[in-house]
Amino acid sequence: MNYRHSFHAGNSADVVKHSLLIALVRALQQKEGALTLIDTHAGCGLYDLHGDQAQRTGESTQGVLRAFADTNPLLDDYRAAVQAVNVEGEQRLYPGSPRFLAQLLRPQDVLILNEKHPEDAYALRGVMRDTQAAVHERDAYELWLAMVPTRTSRGVVVVDPPYEQTDERARITATLAAAHRKWAHGVTVIWYPLKERPTHAQWKHKLRRLGIPKFLTVEHWLYDSDQPGIYNGAGLFIVNPPYAFTQALPPLLEALRAALAPEGHRGELTADWLSD
Template sequence: MNYRHSFHAGNSADVAKHSLLIALVRALQQKPGALTLIDTHSGCGLYDLGGEDAQRTGEASQGVVRVFAQPSPLLEEYRAAVMAVNPGAEPRYYPGSPRILAQLLRPQDLLILNEKHPEDVYALRRAMRGTSAAVHQRDAYELWLAMLPPRTARGVVVVDPPYEQTDERARITATLASANRKWAHGVTVIWYPLKERETHQRWKQQLRKLGIPKFLMVEHWLYDSDQRDIYNGAGLFIINPPYAFTQALPPLLEALRAALAPEGHRGQITADWLGD
């Protein structure tokens, strides 16, 4: 499944991913110690929702646009992160994870970004001007391991690939196993699309064999039954989530479900431990 960021900016997957990422980082920031935030597949950093790629799919209308019509205060910090890159009252531009993470930085925190695609890394560097982010152009999985353990005691690695390669899941599994050996207490967030349940179940079985004890799965299924051969939703694997984050999850997940459920569907968003 090809999931290039520019075609899907601001869709339901972005809304859920970025809302949860904000909540996760804020939970970690309840302690004053410095964080290193590492984004392995950063993309362009900023997207024009009126641009050709985004207009071709129109997916923002079922994502960020709906959240701006949703009054839930639990989504207010997400809305504020989007509006921080927009000059007007409506979301014309959408911040990718790099711009959102940059907004969350405290003076003691570090941000490391990576993008391998030449055109995208050029756009990323332009989008991150004026921030303290370090931008790399390397293989994402090589960088993931090379940056561990980070200079600070605590941190988060965000892994958000386009799933263009058939071996993407295998590379994630192998790299996660190595990363866990180098940095067992680190927080890792892995985004994935949901399309075929059978393929996804096989991957979860492989990940379960890694024996990582604190392995949370947050899965957002858009439709009440699987829609054949199309995108059905997305999820996050979160390794070592902080207690403050998991305790605050239920109302946030319900707010996301209510805001993003397609017309005629209730949808479902769940949080479960991989070992359960």
């Protein structure tokens, strides 16, 4: 599956991913200690929902526009973060994870971004020029290992690849295992698309065998039954999520499920521990 950010900006997966990222970082920021936030596949950082690539899929109508039409106050933080990059009343621009993370930074926090594609990296530098973010143009998995343990005592690594390569899941699994050996207490967030349950179950089995103690999986299945051969949803693996985050998660997930359920479907958005 090729999942380039620019074609899918503001879709249902983005709404869930970015809502949870906001909640996760804010839970960690309940402690004063500095955080290092690392995005290994940062993309362009900002997307035009009226642009050719986004218009070609039209997925934002089932994502960010649904979130803005909803009235649940649990989505207020997400809506405010999107609105912050737009003129009042518009939802034309959609912030990628780098812009969401930049909005969350405190003076003591650090933001490190990486994007391997040269054109996207160039665009990312322009989009982030008003921030203190460091932008790298390296292999994502090499950077992931090189940056942990973080210089600050706490940190978050966000891994959000386009799944262009057939070995993407294998590289994630191997790098996560190596990174965890170096940085067992670190927080890692791995985004993934959902297409077929059996294939995904095989990957979860391999990840379970890594023996990582605190390994949460959040899965958003859009339809009440799998739709063959198409995108069926997305999820997040979260290593070492803070207690404050997991305690507040159930009502947020229900709010997101209700806002994003396709017409005629209830959908499913759940969080479970991945353990033996």
